[in-house]
Amino acid sequence: xxxxxxxxxxxxxxxxxxxxxxxxxxxxxxxxxxxxxxxxxxxxxxxxxxxxxxxxxxxxxxxxxxxxxxxxxxxxxxxxxxxxxxxxxxxxxxxxxxxxxxxxxxxxxxxxxxxxxxxxxxxxxxxxxxxxxxxxxxxxxxxxxxxxxxxxxxxxxxxxxxxxxxxxxxxxxxxxxxxxxxxxxxxxxxxxxxxxxxxxxxxxxxxxxxxxxxxxxxxxxxxxxxxxxxxxxxxxxxxxxxxxxxxxxxxxxxxxxxxxxxxxxxxxxxxxxxxxxxxxxxxxxxxxxxxxxxxxxxx
Amino acid sequence: xxxxxxxxxxxxxxxxxxxxxxxxxxxxxxxxxxxxxxxxxxxxxxxxxxxxxxxxxxxxxxxxxxxxxxxxxxxxxxxxxxxxxxxxxxxxxxxxxxxxxxxxxxxxxxxxxxxxxxxxxxxxxxxxxxxxxxxxxxxxxxxxxxxxxxxxxxxxxxxxxxxxxxxxxxxxxxxxxxxxxxxxxxxxxxxxxxxxxxxxxxxxxxxxxxxxxxxxxxxxxxxxxxxxxxxxxxxxxxxxxxxxxxxxxxxxxxxxxxxxxxxxxxxxxxxxxxxxxxxxxxxxxxxxxxxx
Numbered sequence: 079x080x081x082x083x084x085x086x087x088x089x090x091x092x093x094x095x096x097x098x099x100x101x102x103x104x105x106x107x108x109x110x111x112x113x114x115x116x117x118x119x120x121x122x123x124x125x126x127x128x129x130x131x132x133x134x135x136x137x138x139x140x141x142x143x144x145x146x147x148x149x150x151x152x153x154x155x156x157x158x159x160x161x162x163x164x165x166x167x168x169x170x171x172x173x174x175x176x177x178x179x180x181x182x183x184x185x186x187x188x189x190x191x192x193x194x195x196x197x198x199x200x201x202x203x204x205x206x207x208x209x210x211x212x213x214x215x216x217x218x219x220x221x222x223x224x225x226x227x228x229x230x231x232x233x234x235x236x237x238x239x240x241x242x243x244x245x246x247x248x249x250x251x252x253x254x255x256x257x258x259x260x261x262x263x264x265x266x267x268x269x270x271x272x273x274x275x276x277x278x279x280x281x282x283x284x285x286x287x288x289x290x291x292x293x294x295x296x297x298x299x300x301x302x303x304x305x306x307x308x309x310x311x312x313x314x315x316x317x318x319x320x321x322x323x324x325x326x327x328x329x330x331x332x333x334x335x336x337x338x339x340x341x342x343x344x345x346x347x348x349x350x351x352x353x354x355x356x357x358x359x360x361x362x363x364x365x366x367x368x369x370x371x372x373x374x375x376x377x
Numbered sequence: 378x379x380x381x382x383x384x385x386x387x388x389x390x391x392x393x394x395x396x397x398x399x400x401x402x403x404x405x406x407x408x409x410x411x412x413x414x415x416x417x418x419x420x421x422x423x424x425x426x427x428x429x430x431x432x433x434x435x436x437x438x439x440x441x442x443x444x445x446x447x448x449x450x451x452x453x454x455x456x457x458x459x460x461x462x463x464x465x466x467x468x469x470x471x472x473x474x475x476x477x478x479x480x481x482x483x484x485x486x487x488x489x490x491x492x493x494x495x496x497x498x499x500x501x502x503x504x505x506x507x508x509x510x511x512x513x514x515x516x517x518x519x520x521x522x523x524x525x526x527x528x529x530x531x532x533x534x535x536x537x538x539x540x541x542x543x544x545x546x547x548x549x550x551x552x553x554x555x556x557x558x559x560x561x562x563x564x565x566x567x568x569x570x571x572x573x574x575x576x577x578x579x580x581x582x583x584x585x586x587x588x589x590x591x592x593x594x595x596x597x598x599x600x601x602x603x604x605x606x607x608x609x610x611x612x613x614x615x616x617x618x619x620x621x622x623x624x625x626x627x628x629x630x631x632x633x634x635x636x637x638x639x640x641x642x643x644x645x646x647x648x649x650x651x652x653x654x655x656x657x658x659x660x661x662x663x664x665x666x667x668x669x
Contacts, residue, residue, distance in 0.1 A: 106508075106509040110508065208406045
């Protein structure tokens with residue numbers, strides 16, 4: 079079979095998947111880039127070809143620290159970065175510690191491993207609604223125990239204002255660490271036992287075993303895990319939308335803010351401009367991760 | 378000798394304590410959810426952390442099944458369940474069908490654009506949903522405007538959307554699964570006179586059942602859980618359970634007890650399906666994060 083014929087045969091099999099990708103991913107990405115350059119609102123949406131071309135104006139507006147939209151968008155970007163800087167290391171560290179615990183053999187290990195997966199497989203809508211209940215000021219258990227321990231005198235309003243982002247962080251770490259744990263546990267179990275035995279013969283302490291065997295062997299897995307988490311961090315939406323509502327105020331992240339600007343205030347053009355920026359950031363990070371992975375294969 | 382056993386015992390106690398702490402951290406929200414689902418709305422509303430006699434409790438003062446029996450009273454939860462089941466089952470069927478063909482081609486055929494395509498599939502997983510949402514919504518509006526075909530707030534619109542979301546991961550997971558089935562098996566079938574499509578259906582399909590089940594369950598769960606696109610693309614007739622849960626809390630009333638009961642009902646299908654295929658889905662997810 080010629081290579082052309084082979085290509086055609088594969089094409090026939092992949093065609094339905096290609097069409098889905100075309101309509102849901104490829105066309106919207108390019109179309110979104112176009113919308114970012116026009117002044118599109120609810121009145122012009124069905125006559126979008128006639129919407130006025132405004133060049134880079136949407137981008138200037140959403141990045142300007144002098145417009146209301148600009149201030150809030152810049153804050154939402156900072157929020158998602160801050161959110162990632164806290165939740166990714168926290169999730170990774172908890173995941174690593176628990177993975178090290180679970181890497182030993184003990185009675186009931188399978189059960190424990192199954193139970194810690196619960197947060198990861200519980201639907202976001204369920205998990206974050208429960209956390210919303212937990213964080214309620216007067217009827218929630220967080221304030222109940224903080225008061226009982228004497229750490230606060232008055233119940234804290236968790237889900238509105240400056241503290242909101244921390245409540246979301248706590249709930250997200252709770253939901254996210256099991257995935258890190260799972261990946262790291264798989265990484266731990268692929269380390270050959272001989273390495274540990276050899277290190278023991280050389281007189282390594284248990285900290286030495288971690289420092290010179292476990293840690294370096296987990297490096298490639300950790301690098302991809304952390305990079306992927308950094309990319310997926312920009313997807314953050316569910317936890318903010320569910321815990322804080324459609325308008326998280328000061329705790330907006332880009333996804334919630336763009337949703338509000340586009341579908342509540344009908345600024346589709348500006349919304350698209352904000353989305354394009356996110357797309358570019360994620361694209362750059364993806365290039366980095368592909369580079370790292372290729373290097374990982376050479377190790 | 379005594380010292381060593383003492384250290385051993387101390388180590389074990391500390392280890393047990395650590396495991397206990399981890400489990401407590403994981404399980405406390407679930408206990409709170411279950412406990413809330415059996416409380417009366419009155420009990421939750423009148424709770425007050427400042428007054429010791431009204432402080433929220435773990436055990437309901439008055440145990441009730443009301444929240445489960447009347448889950449549909451204030452929020453049309455049963456309608457949302459029906460919508461979610463239709464959309465999720467539809468997504469499962471199409472995702473399995475489409476990904477099976479694509480994965481078979483990727484696993485068995487040699488062609489020049491294989492690497493490019495695999496990379497493209499992988500990279501669609503990286504972009505946040507919000508990158509597509511605005512133009513995708515416009516596409517729905519324009520299809521309705523020019524072709525007269527309603528897409529927004531329809532089952533097929535949602536099934537198409539979620540199928541496309543589920544495909545990248547489904548294709549890659551199924552390809553890995555098919556790679557583990559020896560090539561000789563379908564080569565032999567083709568020598569015996571099967572076409573590639575015939576070999577796929579007669580020989581590979583029966584062997585790939587676990588992989589297909591895992592992909593189907595993954596797609597079902599994905600559609601069941603999605604929030605962002607559902608907020609824009611669903612309406613009164615197609616609203617899914619993930620959004621329906623939010624309706625228990627309105628500006629006028631907070632029905633936490635009803636919401637907790639609904640939360641449990643919404644989780645059950647996901648937990649049951651997941652535990653059926655746990656091994657395969659987890660292997661796939663871990664491979665997705667480490668190998669790609």
